[in-house]
Amino acid sequence: MPRRVDSKSELVFRAAKPRAQPYLLADGNGLALRVRPNGTRTWLLRYRRPGTSKENFLSLGPYPDVSLVDARKAATIARNLVRDGTDPVEHRRAESAARKRAAEGAFQLVAQKWLAFKRKEWADETYRKAEFVVREYLSPALGNKPISTLATPEVKPVLEAIAAHAPNLATKARQYVGGIVTYAIQHGLREDGIPLSLRGVIPRHKKGHIPAITKPAEIAPLVQAINTYKSPITRAALKLTMLTGLRPGMVAAAPWDEVDLDVAEWHVPAGRMKMQHEHIVPLPKQAVELLEELEALTGRGHYVFPSPARQKTPHLHRDALSKALRELGFQGKHATHGFRGMLRTVGTERLGIDIDILEAQLAHAKRGDVQKAYDRTTFDDDRRRVMQEWADYIDRLCSAKP
Structure with missing residues (x-):
């Protein structure tokens, strides 16, 4: 049988001095004060893990921050947990996780x-x-x-x-x-194995195409309407979206340091592209003229399309482009993303542009892993030629007599 240890007075623990090796000063019922050579003293409770024969130690805090009375109370609570079949160390971990979940x-x-x-x-x-x-x-x-x-x-x-x-x-x-x-x-903020069951909670709906004007007879009225829009910054952003076929969000957030007007190119880094590949955008002369006019109007700050004072974003918000088209009467007829569909459809059907060249300009993903891995064709020279054709074609439609 283990030797019975009698409880000690706090004076004994207060007088405990460090030695060359750590030692335990027992208070009975598994409670002891561990004294280290550097003088730190910590209350420990020795207990047997429920359902096993293995012993473990539970730290009850440093002395004298935790008094002998408080240590004995904590030891009693821990022993009661063991008696009920709960490991006090695991209980403490669970409580800590619960506090973390509550706080964070x-x-x-x-x-x-x-x-x-x-x-x-x-x-x-x-x-x-x-x-x-x-x-x-x-x-x-x-x-x-x-x-x-x-x-x-x-x-x-x-x-x-x-x-x-x-x-x-x-x-x-x-x-x-x-x-x-x-x-x-x-990150320990929710118990493992408790996901949500959200599949099927959203009613099915028929996916429609993004509205886009693709008939030549309707392009000129669209461009002419855009030319009347009150905000020169939003107006320029809409026209650049049309002239390049880039995603509206990319255009609205374009920084000047990506644009080189001398060589008529826009270099979009991989980090800003949906497919995480750098994209070189050839700028037709109409786009260059548009950007030069905008630079003269707004100066060359960080963003090509600076944010209006009422917006919280540092640059023009892409929703401003959608709002402009709605105000011009094109809701349900043409969306900002529809400029991409316009370029792809009209470029193929009216200008005879090779679909691969258009896909490269639109920066669409390659289909299939093999094609993604080995097809690095970007058609830079071809894209420069066809995007100038595209801009000239829009000009001809707008200047044609009714």
Whole structure:
């Protein structure tokens, strides 16, 4: 039988001096003070793990910060846990995790950390869309809800509300919520193995094509309407989108240091491209003239299209382009993304441009892993020629007599 140890007075523990080797000064019932050679003293409880014959130690805090009375109380609580079949060390870890989840686990806080983490691997436009959905839709509805207990019935009505007016965004929002929950599990803010069941919560909808004007007779009225738009910055951004076929978000956020007017090229780095490949955009002379006029108007700050004073973004927001087309009467007829469809359709059908050249200009992904790996063709010279043809064709349509 183990030797019985009687409880000691606090004077004994207060007088404990360090020795060359660490030692334990026992108080009985497994409680002891560990004294290290450097003078630090810590309360420890020796106990047998429930269901095993293995002994373990539980730290109860430093002495004298934790008094003898408090150490004995903590030891009693721990022994009661053992008696009930709970390992006090595991219990402490669970409590610590719960405190962490409570402090850091509000949905909006986790969502912001997830966005910061994903930004390292996403293109700017991909990040912009995710940040927009989180900020405008998910955080207002789920902001302070604990991620540790977030349940499918809480998320379902939020996604349904988004789907009612923006089905495509609802699909993205569902993906983002899943990513945020996975991030929370990986960082100890939600128990492992408790995902959400969101598949099928969004009503199915028929995917329609992005509205785009592709008939030559309708292009001139579109361009002429854009020429009347009140904001010269938004007007120029719309025209550059049309002349290059780039995604509207790329155009709106274009910095001047990517544009070389002397060689009539726009070099978009891989980090800003959806497919994570550098993209060289040839600028027809009409685009160069447009940018020179804009530079004379706004100066050469960081962004080609600086933000109006009322906007929070440092550059023109892509939604300003959509708003302009709506105000000009083209809602449901032509979207900002529709300029890409216009170039692809009209370029093929009216100008006879090779589809591979157009795909390279639009920076579309190659189909198939083999093609992605070995097809590095960018058709730079061909694209320079056909984009000038495209700009000239638009000019001819606009100058033609009715």
